[in-house]
Amino acid sequence: MRCEVVAIGTELLLGQITDTNSSWIGEQLAQAGIDSxxxxxxxxxLERIVECIGRALSxxxxxxxxxxxxxxxxxxxREAIAEVMGVKLVRDDEIGERIRRMFExxxxxxxxxxxxxxxxxxxxxxxxxMPGTAPGLVCPVGDKVIYAVPGVPSEMREMVxxxxxxxxxxxxxxxxxxxxxxxxxxxHSESGLAEMLAPRMDELDQGGKATLAFLASGIEGIKxxxxxxxxxEAATNAIIAEEEKIIRSILGHCVFxxxxxxxxxxxxxxxxxxxxxxxxAETDATGGLISMRLCAKxxxxxxxxxxxxxxNDHESxxxxxxxxxxxxPNPATTAELAEAVRxxxxxxxxxxxxxxxxxxxxxxxxxxTVFIGLAFADDxxxxxxxxxxxxxxxxxxxxxxxxNVLRHRLSxx
Amino acid sequence: MRCEVVAIGTELLLGQITDTNSSWIGEQLAQAGIDSxxxxxxxxxLERIVECIGRALSxxxxxxxxxxxxxxxxxxxREAIAEVMGVKLVRDDEIGERIRRMFExxxxxxxxxxxxxxxxxxxxxxxxxMPGTAPGLVCPVGDKVIYAVPGVPSEMREMVxxxxxxxxxxxxxxxxxxxxxxxxxxxHSESGLAEMLAPRMDELDQGGKATLAFLASGIEGIKxxxxxxxxxEAATNAIIAEEEKIIRSILGHCVFxxxxxxxxxxxxxxxxxxxxxxxxAETDATGGLISMRLCAKxxxxxxxxxxxxxxNDHESxxxxxxxxxxxxPNPATTAELAEAVRxxxxxxxxxxxxxxxxxxxxxxxxxxTVFIGLAFADDxxxxxxxxxxxxxxxxxxxxxxxxNVLRHRLSxx
Numbered sequence: 001m002r003c004e005v006v007a008i009g010t011e012l013l014l015g016q017i018t019d020t021n022s023s024w025i026g027e028q029l030a031q032a033g034i035d036s037x038x039x040x041x042x043x044x045x046l047e048r049i050v051e052c053i054g055r056a057l058s059x060x061x062x063x064x065x066x067x068x069x070x071x072x073x074x075x076x077x078r079e080a081i082a083e084v085m086g087v088k089l090v091r092d093d094e095i096g097e098r099i100r101r102m103f104e105x106x107x108x109x110x111x112x113x114x115x116x117x118x119x120x121x122x123x124x125x126x127x128x129x130m131p132g133t134a135p136g137l138v139c140p141v142g143d144k145v146i147y148a149v150p151g152v153p154s155e156m157r158e159m160v161x162x163x164x165x166x167x168x169x170x171x172x173x174x175x176x177x178x179x180x181x182x183x184x185x186x187x188h189s190e191s192g193l194a195e196m197l198a199p200r201m202d203e204l205d206q207g208g209k210a211t212l213a214f215l216a217s218g219i220e221g222i223k224x225x226x227x228x229x230x231x232x233e234a235a236t237n238a239i240i241a242e243e244e245k246i247i248r249s250i251l252g253h254c255v256f257x258x259x260x261x262x263x264x265x266x267x268x269x270x271x272x273x274x275x276x277x278x279x280x281a282e283t284d285a286t287g288g289l290i291s292m293r294l295c296a297k298x299x300x301x302x303x304x305x306x307x308x309x310x311x312n313d314h315e316s317x318x319x320x321x322x323x324x325x326x327x328x329p330n331p332a333t334t335a336e337l338a339e340a341v342r343x344x345x346x347x348x349x350x351x352x353x354x355x356x357x358x359x360x361x362x363x364x365x366x367x368x369t370v371f372i373g374l375a376f377a378d379d380x381x382x383x384x385x386x387x388x389x390x391x392x393x394x395x396x397x398x399x400x401x402x403x404n405v406l407r408h409r410l411s412x413x
Numbered sequence: 414m415r416c417e418v419v420a421i422g423t424e425l426l427l428g429q430i431t432d433t434n435s436s437w438i439g440e441q442l443a444q445a446g447i448d449s450x451x452x453x454x455x456x457x458x459l460e461r462i463v464e465c466i467g468r469a470l471s472x473x474x475x476x477x478x479x480x481x482x483x484x485x486x487x488x489x490x491r492e493a494i495a496e497v498m499g500v501k502l503v504r505d506d507e508i509g510e511r512i513r514r515m516f517e518x519x520x521x522x523x524x525x526x527x528x529x530x531x532x533x534x535x536x537x538x539x540x541x542x543m544p545g546t547a548p549g550l551v552c553p554v555g556d557k558v559i560y561a562v563p564g565v566p567s568e569m570r571e572m573v574x575x576x577x578x579x580x581x582x583x584x585x586x587x588x589x590x591x592x593x594x595x596x597x598x599x600x601h602s603e604s605g606l607a608e609m610l611a612p613r614m615d616e617l618d619q620g621g622k623a624t625l626a627f628l629a630s631g632i633e634g635i636k637x638x639x640x641x642x643x644x645x646e647a648a649t650n651a652i653i654a655e656e657e658k659i660i661r662s663i664l665g666h667c668v669f670x671x672x673x674x675x676x677x678x679x680x681x682x683x684x685x686x687x688x689x690x691x692x693x694a695e696t697d698a699t700g701g702l703i704s705m706r707l708c709a710k711x712x713x714x715x716x717x718x719x720x721x722x723x724x725n726d727h728e729s730x731x732x733x734x735x736x737x738x739x740x741x742p743n744p745a746t747t748a749e750l751a752e753a754v755r756x757x758x759x760x761x762x763x764x765x766x767x768x769x770x771x772x773x774x775x776x777x778x779x780x781x782t783v784f785i786g787l788a789f790a791d792d793x794x795x796x797x798x799x800x801x802x803x804x805x806x807x808x809x810x811x812x813x814x815x816x817n818v819l820r821h822r823l824s825x826x
Contacts, residue, residue, distance in 0.1 A: 011626060013449050015440025016593070016638065018433050022454070027428030036426050037461055039454040041435070048450055072607040072627055073614060106781060106801035111604040113611075131803070133604075152629070213429070287708025288701030291723040295700025296805075307724040307733065310704040316720045316758055345729055395709075 001172035002035045004056040008068040008077050009151060010043035021066045021156055031227060032165050033178045044068065049080035053146065057084065061144055062168055064160070067151030069134040071114045081139050081146055082121035089119040095126050095135045102133050129162040131155045138167065145171070177236045180227040183247060184261065186404045187254035190216045193224065196250055210243040219293070219396035221256065221263065256407060263403045264293045268300035270410045271349065279345035280308035281321060281337040285355035287312070290399050306345040328362040329354035329371050331382035338373035339380040350375035353402045357391045368394050372402045374409055414585030415448045417469040421481040421490050422564060423456035434479045434569055445578050446589035446642065457481065462493035466559065470497060474557055475581055477573070480564030482547040484527040494552050494559055495534035502532040508539050508548045515546050542575040544568045551580065558584070590649045591642045596660060597634040597674065599817045600667035603627050606635060609663055623656040632706070632809040634669065634676065669820060676816045677706050681713035683823045684762065692758035693721035694734060694750040698768035703812050719758040741775040742767035744784050744795035751786035752793040763788035766815045770804045781807050785815045787822055
């Protein structure tokens with residue numbers, strides 16, 4: 001089974017948007033055991049889109065068209081697919097109704113031109129998932145198939161995972177089950193992890209049942225992905241479980257979560273087990289990102305994360321948290337901030353971060369010098385870490401590092 | 414003059430690396446006034462690389478091959494180009510010498526297999542710039558040309574800027590300049606904007622000097638991009654300036670910024686002009702994202718954005734801001750929050766948002782019902798808006814919508 005991705009949009013050719021969709025789809029196809037030999041980008045030009053889709057269809061079993069499904073005049077993917085299929089566009093009342101309901105659910109009336117999105121190639125059927133107003137399409141062409149998904153990444157991903165990959169595997173008559181499991185780590189660099197795992201990877205290269213891959217993912221940590229292919233779901237799961245045991249024994253405590261677990265959910269769940277609550281104090285270095293990440297996991301945060309304070313200048317720090325300003329970030333002040341916010345919210349645990357980034361000039365401290373303060377009823381202290389990168393990466397790494405310090409403390413490490 | 418980019422490397426198809434090189438090259442070509450109708454990604458397979466380069470050459474005046482110039486066995490771009498040119502690979506002693514010197518200059522001796530990089534298609538000449546050990550190539554084919562550059566972005570960029578763009582422009586004998594300007598808007602849906610601008614787009618389609626494109630960019634707003642092609646930089650700028658005037662007259666106040674301006678920088682700068690400071694109160698719906706976005710623009714935030722408070726539950730709201738909890742989000746409580754945080758920080762302006770998302774069940778309110786509170790010394794009130802989308806989009810849209818309400822108030826609207 002071979003599948004080609006055709007990304008559609010002049011903005012992709014002009015470099016105004018980087019085409020990350022094709023890369024993501026390529027990764028999903030590979031993990032699903034589906035070959036992909038080419039990826040093509042083409043602009044909003046009917047003739048050229050038709051040419052690209054036609055060629056892709058001629059040299060593959062399936063084509064995924066990404067983008068050009070919107071309501072505007074330069075969204076012509078539907079027309080192009082119809083021409084490749086040699087059929088007319090027909091109004092699909094079910095799709096039109098779904099779009100209308102989508103707008104109603106948002107308290108808006110549907111602009112007339114959105115009905116263009118209900119004009120689909122004869123024989124096409126809508127993809128069940130429809131998180132936005134752009135419907136995805138499944139367009140059978142003989143024993144081959146053309147899929148169309150919107151260019152909005154979140155919408156595209158939901159459709160690919162929910163409909164396209166299962167459909168491709170069904171068409172491929174695949175019996176083998178390919179699955180992967182991601183271990184999330186924090187505390188070692190990517191190259192550090194690679195060194196630790198090199199011997200195991202060599203073993204696997206000599207005919208192991210699983211493969212390993214690294215993925216540095218910013219605030220999500222550095223991921224180690226285990227992929228396995230087995231005769232059945234049970235067999236595949238067994239291979240992955242066995243490999244996970246081996247990898248965990250090598251990496252130890254730097255593994256904080258699995259798959260969709262984040263540092264926030266892990267820490268919040270650990271706090272909940274202890275029946276403890278948390279409050280956070282931030283400066284402009286993280287600026288509210290810790291609070292935001294914790295709030296985002298509201299099912300985990302409810303009753304655990306009480307809230308936080310962001311102070312963007314010395315006067316506000318003094319005024320809101322009553323902590324005497326120091327000229328530069330330092331451990332003592334950071335510990336005070338953690339204790340102050342803990343008392344203010346009446347929480348069991350207070351967390352505070354201060355950092356030196358390129359907006360701060362501090363003698364003897366490089367950008368990326370970060371202090372992480374933790375306050376408990378009987379103890380408040382701060383530790384210093386050094387992070388790499390520009391202001392944005394320092395901010396993201398400060399968040400996951402701060403929560404990671406808390407995670408270790410909660411585990412008595 | 415038309416040029417196509419062919420990105421070479423199996424890791425690109427597998428999504429292990431996102432192909433940012435093609436986007437960057439596409440942007441450079443556009444700015445240099447060179448058309449680009451397709452971009453292709455292909456794996457490390459000789460037959461398929463030859464096919465892609467051959468097709469690209471047949472439908473363009475020039476082809477830029479990116480990647481596959483290293484010393485290892487799967488670096489076969491040189492072989493593929495030779496096959497397309499119908500020539501043999503020949504050892505280029507000058508290139509061999511440059512590679513040797515490159516290694517010497519780094520205090521290393523050249524591994525033998527690096528000499529593979531000195532095997533080039535007969536008739537090819539090296540690109541002068543050579544920041545790494547991989548030489549770039551200029552390969553004339555009749556009156557057309559194939560360029561080869563390494564996949565390492567920094568090396569690729571130096572060669573494209575130093576040799577390829579000037580060579581393309583010389584070959585094109587043209588001086589046209591293409592430029593874009595992006596107007597950022599908030600307040601209308603993408604399709605709503607499309608309807609407002611449809612008449613103007615029709616005019617432009619009938620032989621205008623500029624083109625328009627839409628781009629929904631989440632928290633960055635919905636962008637309207639004006640692109641123009643002129644005989645000179647000045648001519649192009651004039652076309653864009655004239656078109657911008659027309660578009661602004663159609664869209665009016667929903668245009669909040671241009672190009673890299675964000676809603677945050679615009680609001681912060683407006684506040685600074687008035688000599689006013691700002692404090693923000695957030696609940697779990699935005700959870701600190703407003704503060705974070707404001708802090709992130711620290712050059713604009715300094716002395717203007719004092720800080721914020723995030724309250725994740727009723728008790729914390731009462732305790733930290735002294736605002737009596739209400740069972741559900743509502744205008745009165747939201748206005749109180751804005752006033753409370755304004756006083757707490759001693760700011761001239763207080764902003765607060767509360768929202769109904771899928772974590773809240775509020776009678777008669779759909780997810781996406783958001784209240785935006787604004788407090789000034791003499792006046793505190795809140796307005797209600799309805800936003801689309803899931804929890805994450807509601808959060809992002811709440812942030813830009815809240816700041817947008819403040820923007821309008823600061824403009825006396």
